[in-house]
Amino acid sequence: MAKHHIEAHVNGDAVEFLCETEETLLDVLRxxxxxxxxxxxxxxxxxxxxxxxxxGRLVCSCLVLGCExxxxxxxxxxxxxxxxxxxxxxxxxxxxxxxQCGICTPGFLVASKALLxxxxxxxxxxxxxxxxxxxxxxxxxxxIVTAVMDTAAAMRKG
Amino acid sequence: MRYEAPESVEGAVALLTGxxxxxxxxxxxxxxLVQMRADLVDPELIVDIKNxxxxxxxxxxxxxxxxxxxxxxxxxKENARLKKTWPGVVEAANLIGSTQIQGRATLGxxxxxxxxxxxxxxxxxxxGAMASLAGPNGRxxxxxxxxxxxxxxxxxxxxxxxxxxxLPPRPARSSDAYLRFIPRxxxxxxxxxxxxxxxxxGDSVITAARVSLGAVAARVLLVxxxxxxxxGSRLDKPAQDRLExxxxxxxxxxxxxxxxxxxxxxxxxxxxxxxxLIALDRARAN
Numbered sequence: 001m002a003k004h005h006i007e008a009h010v011n012g013d014a015v016e017f018l019c020e021t022e023e024t025l026l027d028v029l030r031x032x033x034x035x036x037x038x039x040x041x042x043x044x045x046x047x048x049x050x051x052x053x054x055x056g057r058l059v060c061s062c063l064v065l066g067c068e069x070x071x072x073x074x075x076x077x078x079x080x081x082x083x084x085x086x087x088x089x090x091x092x093x094x095x096x097x098x099x100q101c102g103i104c105t106p107g108f109l110v111a112s113k114a115l116l117x118x119x120x121x122x123x124x125x126x127x128x129x130x131x132x133x134x135x136x137x138x139x140x141x142x143x144i145v146t147a148v149m150d151t152a153a154a155m156r157k158g
Numbered sequence: 159m160r161y162e163a164p165e166s167v168e169g170a171v172a173l174l175t176g177x178x179x180x181x182x183x184x185x186x187x188x189x190x191l192v193q194m195r196a197d198l199v200d201p202e203l204i205v206d207i208k209n210x211x212x213x214x215x216x217x218x219x220x221x222x223x224x225x226x227x228x229x230x231x232x233x234x235k236e237n238a239r240l241k242k243t244w245p246g247v248v249e250a251a252n253l254i255g256s257t258q259i260q261g262r263a264t265l266g267x268x269x270x271x272x273x274x275x276x277x278x279x280x281x282x283x284x285x286g287a288m289a290s291l292a293g294p295n296g297r298x299x300x301x302x303x304x305x306x307x308x309x310x311x312x313x314x315x316x317x318x319x320x321x322x323x324x325l326p327p328r329p330a331r332s333s334d335a336y337l338r339f340i341p342r343x344x345x346x347x348x349x350x351x352x353x354x355x356x357x358x359x360g361d362s363v364i365t366a367a368r369v370s371l372g373a374v375a376a377r378v379l380l381v382x383x384x385x386x387x388x389x390g391s392r393l394d395k396p397a398q399d400r401l402e403x404x405x406x407x408x409x410x411x412x413x414x415x416x417x418x419x420x421x422x423x424x425x426x427x428x429x430x431x432x433x434x435l436i437a438l439d440r441a442r443a444n
Contacts, residue, residue: 004161021159021204022194044192046345048258057232057261063191064262065184067161068206111257132344133256 004067010035011079019066026050028066029076037077037106041135048134051107052076058114060133077106080113089113089151096147100138108134112148120156124149163206167213167292167321170205175294175317177203183319185213185228186262188255189271212321213266216240221327227266227320231278235260244325245440246334246353246433250281253338256345266320269302272310275348275373279306281336283370283380284353286326293318303370303380329366332357333440335433338372339425341416348373349417352405352429354437356388362442364388369401369434374409374426381408384430393438401434402427 003018010033017032026043029035029052041047043062050061053075061074080087089112092098099105108131115122115130122130127148128141136144164170174181179202184190193199207213213228216237223240231251234240241248254263254277268278269289282302289300294317302323305313314320334355340346351372359365369384384404391397411422 021161024191043195045188045255045259048256051258054261057230058258059261060258063187063259065161065187065191065204065206068163068184068187068208070163114257129344130257133258 004070006067006070008069008071009073011075017066021065021067023066024062025052025054025064025066025069025074026061028069029061029074032066035076035078039103039106041103041107046133046135047104047107048111048131049104049107051110051134053110053114058111075110077110080109087113088155089116089148092147092151092154093144096143096150098139098143098147104134104136104138108136108144112144112151115148116152116155120152122149122152159201160203161206162203163209165209165211167210167319170207170210170319171292171294171317173203173205174319177317179203181205183207183266183270185264185267185270186230186259187267188259188263189267207266207319210321215322219324223325225265225323225325227322228264231260231263232257234265243328244285244334246336246355246437247278247281247285247287247325250336250338250351250353251278253277253336253348265323269305270312270314270320272306272308272312273347274306274309274375274377275351276378277336277338277348277351277372279378280351280353280370280372281334282323282325282353283378284336284355284368285334286355286368288324288326289320290322290324291318292321297321299324303378306377308376329357331359331362331441331444332366333437333444335436335440337429337433337436339417339429347416350374350411350422350425350429351378352426352433354430354433356434356437356441358438358441362392362438364391364393364438367434369405369430371405371408371426371430374411374422376410379408381405383407388434393434398431398434402431405430 039049041049181203182201184206213226338348338351356367367385387400413419
């Protein structure tokens with residue numbers, strides 16, 4: 001059958017695309033809109049590498065159909081830095097060496113940003129539970145947690 | 159593969175009833191999309207029910223709570239009043255998967271996925287929740303414990319969907335709790351799950367109780383014998399022992415790498431007792 005014609009907002013920009021029913025939001029972002037920052041790790045919602053915000057809610061884009069986002073708003077890692085200016089989380093991930101291979105990093109950043117927007121002063125416990133759906137096989141997580149806690153402290157100071 | 163997102167219950171029922179091949183309801187998609195990707199299902203039609211207002215609402219109704227089948231775990235957790243009245247239901251829903259999964263996963267999906275290990279189902283059964291169904295022959299209500307018949311098997315007819323759940327009015331000094339065992343602290347499927355809901359009188363004697371166990375049989379069990387074991391008591395040690403014995407007696411678990419039969423039965427007894435004690439503490443404070 002004919003492809004679905006979908007209109008939505010991605011990182012604040014109005015976009016339209018065509019997709020098959022079985023294409024996921026992740027497929028659409030990467031293959032159709034060429035926003036390849038969101039990564040496919042597992043494709044089954046276990047690893048969080050494809051994390052995006054959908055109408056302000058953190059989700060795995062591999063578990064959303066492209067046609068489900070009609071009329072909705074998607075925010076990806078590509079919308080995080082403002083031009084050349086990195087988001088404070090991005091800056092501190094670099095400073096704390098909170099990444100090695102980098103595949104999980106976009107998902108961690110999007111998920112961490114979502115946490116700090118609703119919980120500006122998280123405990124380490126809260127950070128670890130919030131990020132439990134983001135897997136990293138390189139860092140051992142400590143540097144990531146430290147970077148998020150440090151960013152939270154800095155952002156609270158303004 | 160067709161995708162439809164009707165805006166009314168009647169529209170969804172008509173689409174599902176008229177489907178020629180396999181049709182699937184899409185709520186949060188956290189099970190369906192995984193199964194599609196693994197080639198376990200290949201539906202001809204997907205009916206997304208999230209554009210139907212009834213499936214997305216949480217409202218107080220007749221002294222109880224009406225929760226749409228497509229309301230997400232994250233939305234339940236953010237509802238402070240619901241959480242205060244039904245903490246066990248909300249904590250059970252919030253044990254399902256990660257933050258990302260919570261943003262999508264729904265009570266209706268958790269039930270209709272048909273897994274005996276579904277975390278929210280024992281809590282709903284303990285709560286005495288009714289599922290409101292709509293199908294080609296109209297609407298009907300079914301106790302949640304009667305919706306699932308076995309793994310992947312539901313009591314729903316062709317074209318029939320779960321629209322919402324109704325949690326009953328809550329008397330004073332009532333509360334509930336849900337606990338599950340997994341080998342780690344997050345992101346796993348229950349080896350055993352236990353939900354308990356109870357009501358106390360002014361002397362802290364249990365006047366009503368419901369107990370439900372997950373992942374210890376082919377379907378999530380309502381265990382009236384366990385409830386009877388503690389009604390009339392203050393959940394003192396003898397009552398706890400009777401409760402554990404009643405929980406053990408109904409378990410018919412599988413034996414697999416995630417837990418042996420003996421282990422699951424032991425854990426079922428322990429979790430039932432602990433859930434009851436948590437529910438008791440909460441009820442005393444209400």
